[in-house]
Amino acid sequence: MEIGVLGPLVVTVHGRSLVPSAAKSRQVLALLAANLGRHVSLDAIVRELWDGTTPGSPTGVVQTYVKQLRHSLAVALGPADGTDPKELLSRTHTGYVLSLPGAEADASTFERLAMGGCRALAQQEAAEAAALLDRAEDVWRGPALADVRTGPVLRTEARRLDEVRRAAMEHRVTAYMMLGRHSEVLGELSAMTARYPLQEGLHALLIVCLYRCGRSGEALEAFRRLRAAMVGELGIEPSHRLQRLHHAVLRDDPALDSAATGLAAF
Structure with missing residues (x-):
């Protein structure tokens, strides 16, 4: 089943x-x-x-x-x-x-793996977190309920699953960066920030990832794009955390090079 x-x-x-x-x-x-x-x-x-x-x-x-x-x-x-x-x-x-005995819905499998990966990341077990979150992402075959005409109840569930997936992907990228595997997730991060243009957490990861790949100019441009989107669509400036990160890139702060603590320092 x-x-x-x-x-x-x-x-x-x-x-x-x-x-x-x-x-x-x-x-x-x-x-x-x-x-x-x-x-x-x-x-x-x-x-x-x-x-x-x-x-x-x-x-x-x-x-x-x-x-x-x-x-x-x-x-x-x-x-x-x-x-x-x-x-x-x-x-x-x-x-x-x-009720289908012995069957587990793929959404349950995904959430179980994602939760395990998030727990491992919280315990600084980056390799285990990356492995679990890789498996969680592999469960997806496309957008949730891609071939179903959804009403309000299923739309809400699809949005919930998409948000859980976004958070899991953010944790997965964090785990990869803690392992120093920046180049492996740079393309994925670029796509994710394009899909979620107002998500500060994703942009913070992209800025640090670009900086560690020796692309400081592009890191600064990523901040400028986020700021323009937030001011234009929400009428607000990026958070103090993002602004501190921006200033850190401008002054070439050594803390940005720490794979384990670079983001936590801001």
Whole structure:
């Protein structure tokens, strides 16, 4: 059994895909898969599917989608399995639960690895942190729920996963830099700061990374781009921390060369 939401939706049982082609049925399955083993309320399903434009009898429509998903489960399980699809996609008093024994959703795998990597980094175990965060990043196959038409509930979950991924990538880059592997992450950092133009933490890493690669001019330009974006879009200056980092580059501060403490010093 395989459950994947970090990219196109994947739900397979005995090698057979359960992902329907119909958009709303796919949304229901995606919502259940994103909450594997956890209760999903009927209210959440209705909000996801119709976002305020609810049909006359939403409960009956949702029951139809669930019935279709259970039928797909029954086909995938086959007559020899003996498992009742209602045990795997069960009804509660207020909603539904998808339970696939032995399966771990890729999002859970990612978050477990990312959490382990962050703990290792906090303990200054950079090599272990880099290895765990590399594995966490490898779980992703593309944008979360890439082939699902998302409503408000799934959009919120996709944004949450993207933010967790961004934080994990930031920690991963930090671990690489602590190991002195600056050139390996410079391209990735440049792409990340372009994607998140107002994220100060990422820009701080890029500035230090460029400086340690002997590219002080580009480090200063990275600060100027961040400042222009923040003033132009938010009407505020970069934080004192970023400004101290900028001044450190200007004066060629030796603290910037310390792989372990360069950022912590500012």
